[in-house]
Amino acid sequence: MSLSLNEARRLLTEATPDEVDALMAEARRVRDEVYGPRVFMRGLIEVSNHCKNDCFYCGIRRSAKCSRYRLSEEEILACCRKGHELGFRTFVFQGGEDGWFTDERVCRIVENIKREWPDCAVTLSLGERGRASFERLRKAGADRYLLRHETADREHYASLHPVEMSFDHRMQCLRDLRELGYQVGAGFMVGSPGQTVETLMEDLAFISEFRPEMVGIGPFIPAHGTPFGDRKAGSVELTLRLLAIIRIMHPHVLLPATTALGTLHPQGRERGILAGANVVMPNLSPKEHREEYALYDNKLCTGHEAAECRACLAARIASTGCELVVDRGDFQ
Ligand code: 5AD
Numbered sequence: 001m002s003l004s005l006n007e008a009r010r011l012l013t014e015a016t017p018d019e020v021d022a023l024m025a026e027a028r029r030v031r032d033e034v035y036g037p038r039v040f041m042r043g044l045i046e047v048s049n050h051c052k053n054d055c056f057y058c059g060i061r062r063s064a065k066c067s068r069y070r071l072s073e074e075e076i077l078a079c080c081r082k083g084h085e086l087g088f089r090t091f092v093f094q095g096g097e098d099g100w101f102t103d104e105r106v107c108r109i110v111e112n113i114k115r116e117w118p119d120c121a122v123t124l125s126l127g128e129r130g131r132a133s134f135e136r137l138r139k140a141g142a143d144r145y146l147l148r149h150e151t152a153d154r155e156h157y158a159s160l161h162p163v164e165m166s167f168d169h170r171m172q173c174l175r176d177l178r179e180l181g182y183q184v185g186a187g188f189m190v191g192s193p194g195q196t197v198e199t200l201m202e203d204l205a206f207i208s209e210f211r212p213e214m215v216g217i218g219p220f221i222p223a224h225g226t227p228f229g230d231r232k233a234g235s236v237e238l239t240l241r242l243l244a245i246i247r248i249m250h251p252h253v254l255l256p257a258t259t260a261l262g263t264l265h266p267q268g269r270e271r272g273i274l275a276g277a278n279v280v281m282p283n284l285s286p287k288e289h290r291e292e293y294a295l296y297d298n299k300l301c302t303g304h305e306a307a308e309c310r311a312c313l314a315a316r317i318a319s320t321g322c323e324l325v326v327d328r329g330d331f332q
């Protein structure tokens with residue numbers, strides 16, 4: 001079954017419960033055909049919650065009054081060491097746009113990791129940087145880069161970000177990353193303020209045109225003290241439908257069942273996997289900093305979603321009929 005944008009629009013807006021069930025089943029079938037019923041895990045290391053930007057939705061924006069931290073190079077390597085023992089073969093460094101993470105520092109970290117664990121992939125998620133910077137990081141060994149496009153609609157983008165942030169620069173970064181040979185992750189929040197079916201269709205069209213190797217989508221969740229702190233959260237059901245639609249339209253895409261989905265629903269990530277997702281990103285950050293990396297309220301940060309509980313995670317994944325695998329989980 002291939003899916004046209006028009007059919008996708010209809011499934012988003014007026015699918016019957018039976019049609020939704022069929023959509024999810026088809027998404028699982030398509031995923032299994034390419035990757036098997038397998039879920040890849042990535043160790044997420046939240047390296048810093050300092051950020052020079054002021055996105056209206058984000059709990060660690062510059063003007064948020066939250067306590068700030070950043071991990072040292074040694075702390076980051078210690079996280080990877082623990083992660084490697086737990087079976088992680090991809091490490092994702094995510095952080096706000098923090099000037100402390102200069103090219104020199106990030107290159108050194110990436111090189112150290114690649115030297116110590118040559119069997120691992122390194123994914124960066126450090127926001128917008130210049131092309132020369134992306135190039136240096138790539139040469140140092142970074143394999144993948146996650147930079148959600150947030151919305152493919154220019155006006156919608158402007159309503160989510162302060163004027164100094166540019167839609168064009170965001171898109172330029174994505175193109176640069178692609179040209180430099182990264183496996184690229186784009187993505188967006190579901191239910192962000194101002195999002196409409198039309199902007200979602202633009203997101204789907206953008207994904208079809210840009211063809212990112214990864215697509216991260218999760219529901220918007222209000223973060224207190226931000227301009228959108230009193231808006232309502234995105235819908236779990238709509239997120240699941242979008243996951244399934246993206247899986248069917250792009251059989252090879254790597255699709256995480258996100259923490260935000262798990263935050264809004266106790267079985268959110270399992271339901272994501274049942275909708276065709278095939279990646280989970282448990283938290284490998286030092287426990288004492290997890291609460292500080294609060295992009296939104298009530299973010300899952302301790303307990304079963306954390307990386308420590310490998311057995312619980314494996315059991316949760318098994319409940320979806322999939323197997324949690326020790327593998328780099330490259331795009332196929
Ligand atoms: N709710 C859900 N997701 C959020 N992000 C940032 N703030 C929120 C929020 N309030 C997402 C953005 C960003 C990613 C790291 O987290 O899409 O790209």
Ligand code: FES
Pocket residue numbers: 051052053054055058060061062096097127
């Ligand atoms: Fe940090 Fe958006 S607030 S990049």
